[in-house]
Amino acid sequence: MAESHGSILHIVLGQSIIEVAVVRARAFLVHADLIKRPYQTKRGAINLAFADKTLNCRDCGQDFTFTAGEQEFYATHGFQNEPSRCPECRRARRSANTGGARQMYEAVCSACGKTASVPFQPSGDKPVYCSECFAAQRANRDR
Numbered sequence: 001m002a003e004s005h006g007s008i009l010h011i012v013l014g015q016s017i018i019e020v021a022v023v024r025a026r027a028f029l030v031h032a033d034l035i036k037r038p039y040q041t042k043r044g045a046i047n048l049a050f051a052d053k054t055l056n057c058r059d060c061g062q063d064f065t066f067t068a069g070e071q072e073f074y075a076t077h078g079f080q081n082e083p084s085r086c087p088e089c090r091r092a093r094r095s096a097n098t099g100g101a102r103q104m105y106e107a108v109c110s111a112c113g114k115t116a117s118v119p120f121q122p123s124g125d126k127p128v129y130c131s132e133c134f135a136a137q138r139a140n141r142d143r
Contacts, residue, residue: 050075057086059093109133 050071054063064086074082085093104117110127122128129137 053082055082055084057089058084059089060086062086111137 050068052068053066053071055066056063066082070083083090102119104119105121107116107118107122107128108114109116109130111129111133114130116128116130118128
């Protein structure tokens with residue numbers, strides 16, 4: 001979110017406020033929380049170098065470092081909040097959400113009549129194929 005006050009632009013990145021002076025269509029860093037120094041890219045855009053920050057994990061209670069690179073990634077992708085979990089707990093949470101065995105359902109293949117195991121409950125209104133017949137159907141469709 002940005003607010004313009006005359007020639008000063010206030011940019012809110014998460015919990016940080018960056019003050020940028022705009023003079024003749026060029027931006028100059030005036031003040032920024034959590035930021036060490038600006039540096040100019042080849043195209044003239046100002047990138048901000050962030051400082052490492054120590055945060056506390058809400059799951060395990062351990063302190064972890066929110067690195068400058070991670071902060072820049074969060075800022076460039078528009079993420080408003082800092083991470084609340086350490087990398088290990090984030091990884092464990094992600095694997096718990098995506099892991100586990102899928103529930104499989106038994107069905108009769110519409111093409112060959114074999115019993116097939118599929119990851120959805122067949123409704124009966126559309127054909128269901130075993131792996132081999134599905135691959136054959138896909139190959140015929142892609143021609």
